[in-house]
Amino acid sequence: TQLLEQSPQFLSIQEGENLTVYCNSSSVFSSLQWYRQEPGEGPVLLVTVVTGGEVKKLKRLTFQFGDARKDSSLHITAAQPGDTGLYLCAGGSGSARQLTFGSGTQLTVLP
């Protein structure tokens, strides 16, 4: 069974601060996706990374896929209240033919 552990589980910060969320596994993944879920809604895809060492930027969000494709990080610069939500990483594996979701990080950005 492939497991993805996210840390921290909960994060509460002030507007304007920077933060990093981690997604770690002992398994190798073909790809890694990051989703954000707001209350009462389904998760929405933010980014997909597929190459070891790949870095993608989405405005103030920076995503990195580990060289060994076992881990990933999400860095947010100058967080805003609108960034509040549940961040989920999801690893894709051709052998498993499915996405495995991480345990989630609940981020709260206070104004």
Next chain:
Amino acid sequence: DTAVSQTPKYLVTQMGNDKSIKCEQNLGHDTMYWYKQDSKKFLKIMFSYNNKELIINETVPNRFSPKSPDKAHLNLHINSLELGDSAVYFCDSSRTSEIYTGELFFGEGSRLTVL
């Protein structure tokens, strides 16, 4: 237009009852899924259908039975509901059955509460 729609959004029922959740997608996708999100927000796949054919069936009690009348619809029927079935159930779809790279489009979820 809602891309993936589920009904009902909320469902409160007594233990032992049978209930269904319906899902429809208008994205023209080939593959649809049911995921369960527990109280700790952990998302776990239950079933996956590609062109009306079951391709993933995780370890789920056989009280749960998916039905796909066509590739735009995937319904979930649950028999003899138990307290532990309380969760949010998400229907979603993707463009391809190679789901490890394709984007999943989620519905808004159906919150099931079993009393």
